[in-house]
Amino acid sequence: MLKNYIKIAIKVLLRHKLFTFISLFGISFTLMILIIIVSLVDHTFGKMAPETRLDRTLSATYFKFSHTDKHSSSNGPIMSYYFFHKYAKTLEIPKKVSISSFHKNVETYKENKKFKMALKYCDAEFWEILDFTFLEGQPFNLTDVENINPVAVITRNVKEKYFNDEFCLGENMMIDGINYIILGVVENISILRPLPYSDIWVPITNINEDLLEPRLEAVSFPSYFALALAEKPADLPLIKEEFQNKITQMEFFNDMFNQLEGGFETYFETIAGVLFGRSSDGGANTSGLLVTILITMILFMLLPTINLVNINISRIMERSTEIGIRKAFGASSVTLVGQFMIENIIITLIGGFLALIFSIVILHIINQAHVLRHVTLAINWRIFYKSLLICLFFSLFSGVWPAFKMSRFQPVEALRGGQS
Amino acid sequence: MISLKEIEKIYRTDKIETLALKEINLEIRKNEFVSIMGPSGCGKSTLLNIMGLLDKPSKGEVLIDSREVVKFGDRKLAAIRNSKIGFIFQSFHLINDLNVVDNVEIPLLYRRLSYKNRRKLALAALEKVGLSARTRHFPNQLSGGQRQRVAIARAIVGKPEIILADEPTGNLDSNMGQDIIDILHDFHKNENTTIVMVTHDEQIAKQTERILRLFDGCMVN
Ligand SMILES: Nc1ncnc2c1ncn2[C@@H]1O[C@H](COP(=O)(O)OP(=O)(O)OP(=O)(O)O)[C@@H](O)[C@H]1O
Ligand SMILES: [Mg+2]
Numbered sequence: 247m248l249k250n251y252i253k254i255a256i257k258v259l260l261r262h263k264l265f266t267f268i269s270l271f272g273i274s275f276t277l278m279i280l281i282i283i284v285s286l287v288d289h290t291f292g293k294m295a296p297e298t299r300l301d302r303t304l305s306a307t308y309f310k311f312s313h314t315d316k317h318s319s320s321n322g323p324i325m326s327y328y329f330f331h332k333y334a335k336t337l338e339i340p341k342k343v344s345i346s347s348f349h350k351n352v353e354t355y356k357e358n359k360k361f362k363m364a365l366k367y368c369d370a371e372f373w374e375i376l377d378f379t380f381l382e383g384q385p386f387n388l389t390d391v392e393n394i395n396p397v398a399v400i401t402r403n404v405k406e407k408y409f410n411d412e413f414c415l416g417e418n419m420m421i422d423g424i425n426y427i428i429l430g431v432v433e434n435i436s437i438l439r440p441l442p443y444s445d446i447w448v449p450i451t452n453i454n455e456d457l458l459e460p461r462l463e464a465v466s467f468p469s470y471f472a473l474a475l476a477e478k479p480a481d482l483p484l485i486k487e488e489f490q491n492k493i494t495q496m497e498f499f500n501d502m503f504n505q506l507e508g509g510f511e512t513y514f515e516t517i518a519g520v521l522f523g524r525s526s527d528g529g530a531n532t533s534g535l536l537v538t539i540l541i542t543m544i545l546f547m548l549l550p551t552i553n554l555v556n557i558n559i560s561r562i563m564e565r566s567t568e569i570g571i572r573k574a575f576g577a578s579s580v581t582l583v584g585q586f587m588i589e590n591i592i593i594t595l596i597g598g599f600l601a602l603i604f605s606i607v608i609l610h611i612i613n614q615a616h617v618l619r620h621v622t623l624a625i626n627w628r629i630f631y632k633s634l635l636i637c638l639f640f641s642l643f644s645g646v647w648p649a650f651k652m653s654r655f656q657p658v659e660a661l662r663g664g665q666s
Numbered sequence: 667m668i669s670l671k672e673i674e675k676i677y678r679t680d681k682i683e684t685l686a687l688k689e690i691n692l693e694i695r696k697n698e699f700v701s702i703m704g705p706s707g708c709g710k711s712t713l714l715n716i717m718g719l720l721d722k723p724s725k726g727e728v729l730i731d732s733r734e735v736v737k738f739g740d741r742k743l744a745a746i747r748n749s750k751i752g753f754i755f756q757s758f759h760l761i762n763d764l765n766v767v768d769n770v771e772i773p774l775l776y777r778r779l780s781y782k783n784r785r786k787l788a789l790a791a792l793e794k795v796g797l798s799a800r801t802r803h804f805p806n807q808l809s810g811g812q813r814q815r816v817a818i819a820r821a822i823v824g825k826p827e828i829i830l831a832d833e834p835t836g837n838l839d840s841n842m843g844q845d846i847i848d849i850l851h852d853f854h855k856n857e858n859t860t861i862v863m864v865t866h867d868e869q870i871a872k873q874t875e876r877i878l879r880l881f882d883g884c885m886v887n
Pocket of ligand 2 (some may be wrong): 682
């Protein structure tokens with residue numbers, strides 16, 4: 247019987263080419279969009295090296311200065327090394343605290359060729375809190391930082407471009423007048439991961455400024471951020487609170503400002519802040535991000551789904567004569583519902599398969615075209631299965647419900663639905 | 667074979683109630699060839715549909731092989747329609763998406779039969795109605811008479827004991843109509859099939875064994 251159903255289904259689908267095409271297009275397009283969005287979201291938010299300890303990590307990036315009486319304010323990733331050194335490094339609850347700079351763009355020359363790269367100043371804890379994949383060598387340690395050693399960690403990409411992919415540990419690289427010795431090579435970092443992102447990492451003491459000059463705002467770009475690694479996820483709120491308590495007793499060095507908002511945030515809060523701005527108290531607009539993700543998902547799912555349901559219903563109504571004929575010659579309601587179910591399952595599975603192929607092609611193009619630096623998007627199979635299930639559900643529901651309704655009719659009533 | 671007892675059929679639409687059949691008592695015996703006549707709107711199709719279990723009466727009993735079937739569920743009714751009854755409609759009612767053999771095969775799809783057997787039976791039925799040369803055509807590539815012959819092949823392919831034909835010649839010219847009737851007569855003689863046929867044509871009705879006359883929903887003698 248099942249073989250029969252499948253044969254009938256394929257025959258019907260081949261005969262109704264336009265309908266089949268529209269349905270397939272709807273299903274595969276829905277699934278494809280979903281797969282691509284999810285892989286982007288996954289890439290931006292999910293656990294991924296080097297940020298594998300997101301559930302235990304907080305970052306302090308964004309702050310806002312203001313004055314209770316004056317109309318002056320200043321905000322952004324603007325804080326100084328001194329600020330984090332005094333108020334974050336001294337926290338007691340976190341297991342580890344790291345202070346690093348945001349990346350800045352630098353240029354370096356080799357054999358008259360110019361290389362543009364991102365450079366980040368960081369401390370030894372940076373390598374312990376984040377989980378970089380070292381392909382060769384190792385990170386620099388506390389001694390390197392304290393002794394202002396000119397050492398550097400580079401990405402695979404830099405090794406390939408600058409060193410022609412040859413062995414480069416111990417080799418030199420001149421940046422900003424300092425001759426750095428290469429200590430390690432790590433896997434490329436996606437630009438969508440702003441905190442670890444860079445091409446070259448060097449000990450923070452190599453920066454050409456007095457790090458401990460007492461000031462709250464950084465002298466110039468790049469400014470600094472802090473990362474805190476907690477013993478366990480439950481400590482995160484405690485760390486936030488400990489830090490807040492510290493900065494309430496903070497000394498302001500001039501009378502422009504007397505208030506500071508901001509503090510340690512989870513990764514999700516930080517990304518939400520970047521994408522959706524912050525409320526007046528400096529808090530990240532996380533609900534905005536959630537709502538947007540949800541609405542986008544729903545829109546991308548809903549429109550093609552409604553379309554699918556609509557096509558299915560009108561198609562089955564159009565086939566009321568067929569239902570009448572089949573009933574007159576011995577098909578029971580159950581058999582008919584089964585037939586329409588199989589038809590829908592087949593078309594949905596074909597649609598899912600097409601969607602998979604399209605997504606693989608499009609993700610490959612995005613990855614190859616380097617639209618975004620070092621962004622390697624991959625298919626999230628879990629989501630693929632889930633969205634395929636959702637599509638199956640809707641196409642079954644939209645196919646079975648009208649078929650069921652039609653099959654309830656007496657055969658004459660169905661036959662009257664059309665003339666052949 | 668088929669007997670109807672105190673059958674009444676009322677069509678209810680929003681405001682109007684139409685009494686399409688009332689107090690119908692009738693017996694169709696095995697191997698009979700009966701025709702039903704009467705003016706348009708007198709309830710002939712309604713009666714045939716009730717006999718063929720395509721519709722339910724508002725009142726009364728329908729007995730097929732002495733079994734009361736009105737209260738049967740969907741599955742049982744489907745099984746009886748499948749094994750015992752073959753329909754021929756005035757407007758053919760072929761499935762346009764399927765070619766001729768696939769259309770003829772439909773009653774066999776709902777039986778336990780292999781693809782090969784189904785094909786064999788369908789081709790044999792098409793041979794009987796003289797359409798062996800058109801098995802791969804689609805309904806809209808055929809003339810009215812050819813379509814009705816496909817419909818007959820579909821009605822006889824499962825070797826039903828009863829054939830119900832609702833104005834099978836209504837959409838055909840008289841020559842083609844007579845061809846169709848001849849096929850039915852052949853089948854009646856050779857396969858001992860019980861046939862009930864609605865017709866407007868006195869000439870065609872005269873060739874059958876018995877004529878039932880309906881007037882305004884009632885049987886007249
Ligand atoms: N679905 C329906 N809803 C309401 N009334 C109906 C319906 N079907 C038939 N009728 C009415 O029932 C009566 C009998 O209809 P039926 O189709 O059985 O007539 P008929 O004898 O077959 O006519 P014809 O020779 O024109 O085919 C008619 O008055 C018709 O208007
Ligand atoms: Mg009629």
